Amino acid sequence: MELKDWIRAARKAAGLTQEQLGERLGLTKGNVSAWENARHEPSYAQLQQIADLSGMGLPNVEHNHTPGIDDASISAPKNGLIQDLPTRGKNRISGETSTEPDDANVSQALKGHREIPILTLEQASKMAATVDPHTLAEGLGTVTTYREVSAAAFAIPIKGPSMLPRFEDGDVVIIDPARPPKPGKFVLAGTHAGDAVFRKYRELGANDRGEMVFELAPLNDDFATLHSERDRLRIIGAMDAHINYDRDE
Incomplete structure (x- = not known):
């Protein structure tokens, strides 16, 4: 059947x-x-x-089941900030590390799951690999994932059009602070203003102190590219999965 x-x-x-x-x-x-x-x-x-x-x-x-598709689901309280996420239509969940089906990995993944808290961008700006995200979450709901992520992994809702067309307002991404950034991939970074931004990571090379200098680029050309030294950026974590919703229902 x-x-x-x-x-x-x-x-x-x-x-x-x-x-x-x-x-x-x-x-x-x-x-x-x-x-x-x-x-x-x-x-x-x-x-x-x-x-x-x-x-x-x-x-x-x-x-x-195909790895990277429907590897996570969202639950949120009725009065939560993103209570309407599961009702937006067909959800597609893509994992950055999953490229082809692997029955052995799928079987292993289905044996357990993790409840990952959904944080606001302000809360996410305080995250690091040594911080328990559950201590920062206050009622935004959780993401249930079967993917292997660190104990510090958390999720954030996408806000605004800066990452269109790939990431739409209301989509959710899972961020893992234990996952190192890679050129061309997507990361969450903290700014000197105390908030967080989600952008595409682009390495520029090491500075005189041996520190990697990088840019964070939007996918929407109407928004500015950020520079790690000029804008005093700190990488919080790299994207592990993207949960998006088709708007045709």
Whole structure:
């Protein structure tokens, strides 16, 4: 049985409409419809919830799952800052380290999960590899991920158009302070003003003190490029995964 057929069968076994199942999971009818039409797949945690509601055994998701896609799901309190994130349509989650399916890695990933707090940019500006992000989070919700990240990993919502077209306002990225920056990849950096910016990392070479000088470039040309020495930037961490939402539903 294909995953989409299992979801439909499980929903009917639970005696629920698409709208009712969506409500039980904190999602929308559109999300459930997209699952049942194979436009995208639920996270493993969501499959477990559906199985519990229906009494059906879990499907063989290890052969339906591709690393970097639906490796995370978002939960947030009803009064949270980003409570509408799961209702924006089809979610696509891309991991920076995942390039091709690997059944062994997928099987290992599905054995456990981590709840990663979602921080505001102000909170994220205080992060470092030695800081527990759970001590900074205050009610913005969590990201459930099956990817291997450090204990200091956290998530932030994308704000504004500076990283269009790849990153849209309301998308979420997972940042890992233990992950070193690499040229051409995306990082979160703290500024001297006490806030944080998410940009593309570009190395310029070492200065007289042996410190790497770098630029942080926006993807939208209407925004300025930042310079590590001029703007006194500090790398907080590199992006591990990007959670974005198609706006066509």
